[in-house]
Amino acid sequence: MINIIADWFRNITFLQILDFIGTFAFAISGIRLASAKRFDWFGAYVVGAATAIGGGTLRDVMLDVPVFWMHDGFYLSCTGLALLWVILLRKHLINMHNTFFLFDAIGLALFTVVGIQKTLDCGLPIWVGIVMGTMTGAAGGVIRDVLINEVPLIFRQEIYAMACVVGGLAFGLCYMIGLPTIVTHLTCGALVFLTRVLAVKYQICLPTLKSEDDIE
């Protein structure tokens, strides 16, 4: 038994750690917003799961490939762990604000890279990859906000999904000049992460569309 667990730990890759961090942070964000709306545990779990796996599910359905979380119990377990975490440690969640922000940015970066690569593996062009990478990273948050009946935050907040686009364009550039996959992935991920962190640090927002009512 201990051998199996030891083996299991030995086989964990750096990528899986990042995947755990990202999924966990996304799920936490969904569960916290659900709790602010007085959802019960089941509702909170669903919103957490939708935030964590919604973008990738949308991507896989559109690409017509098997939906990723059905073939690996990791993602739904991870959401369960996040629910447990919020139930047990909710008093300390506010103090972990910065940690979760960084975890969320790591998730955003990883999910973007995964989404682009998976799209390219389907034989689709790089511009579809950038759209799909952005969807993998950001659509979960939109589904979350639809489920809790709020206007999607990422459409009005500091730069979030645009960080995926910036990283995606870098991916496209690296891809076209033929850099090795690992370099391409790292460049893209680093750029998504940095763009997001800098955007929040300096409160960089995209311009807002002026409503027609504002024009006198």
Place this chain on the structure above:
Amino acid sequence: MINIIADWFRNITFLQILDFIGTFAFAISGIRLASAKRFDWFGAYVVGAATAIGGGTLRDVMLDVPVFWMHDGFYLSCTGLALLWVILLRKHLINMHNTFFLFDAIGLALFTVVGIQKTLDCGLPIWVGIVMGTMTGAAGGVIRDVLINEVPLIFRQEIYAMACVVGGLAFGLCYMIGLPTIVTHLTCGALVFLTRVLAVKYQICLPTLKSEDDIE
């Protein structure tokens, strides 16, 4: 002509009667909530249909199998009948409250069993089946509430989707000890139905997540 209709009635199975009852009750629930929002007949029909077939559609798209209602006119006709029913008999709907509640619970039970079995038939593990069964039973109500722009009821109400999970776990147990399919299905369906009925009778709710704002 009469022969055809007589033949048709002879060929109706018990399962089809349950399917009709469930679809009808789900559609009625969507149409009534749409009417409370002053939707027109078309809007009410769409919300009714989304409630009745939304969960199964989501399941079939994710499992990458043909969407069930496209291959059997029964489901959309049934929604049409439900619309007619609400238009003609709306004054009496309140008196039928208990009947519709029981019909809804029957639908929930049947859809859960169908969803799990269909997932297993795709060669996926039982835990995916439980997720998919719950989605088949409960996602239609979530789509309904998103369309009428309300916070999904099932995330805050008495136990609803958790009844599917309870039945699903029983399905998994029967499945693993190798009971005959019919016993497995009946056990699962009965448990979903009973859990739902008892939850409403005794107003059993899941615990609510305390919001962080509540903690002083």
Place this chain on the structure above:
Amino acid sequence: MINIIADWFRNITFLQILDFIGTFAFAISGIRLASAKRFDWFGAYVVGAATAIGGGTLRDVMLDVPVFWMHDGFYLSCTGLALLWVILLRKHLINMHNTFFLFDAIGLALFTVVGIQKTLDCGLPIWVGIVMGTMTGAAGGVIRDVLINEVPLIFRQEIYAMACVVGGLAFGLCYMIGLPTIVTHLTCGALVFLTRVLAVKYQICLPTLKSEDDIE
């Protein structure tokens, strides 16, 4: 270079012009509603794109065929152009109200025809085609309203989606009596367009379902 562009223009068909008009008008409608909610440029682009390609994406995913916009950059470019248009010319948008209304009706007609034909090409019966045609034309607007967190307009407004159904029934009739495809398409498209224009001109609405609360 000039040769390529000249060639490109020569190859534009009448259908592509209609497609551009419809996509553009749908995207504009999404972007304008997003701007009324103070979305940023990215949010407005996403809502515009969801309005323009959401219905067709839903259709393709349900029919299990490749999603149309992934194989032709036209649709997302067209949405980008619509965003630029709103940013630059928003002061004049109100004066273009009638033009956009007609463009929107053209889009509705074209998308309905395309949706029905694509469904028939998948070997599905005509009634599924009518459902899918209506979805292609009208679901984008529903997704738009869900994203901006409003009750979907088309469920309460003048006849919109019903115009697709009217055109769809005409398509079915022409199809069953075996008229040439081009006649079937034109009849369907013309009926959708006319129904929509007349419905708005004479403010024709479907009956509203009376809420049960209204009945004393």
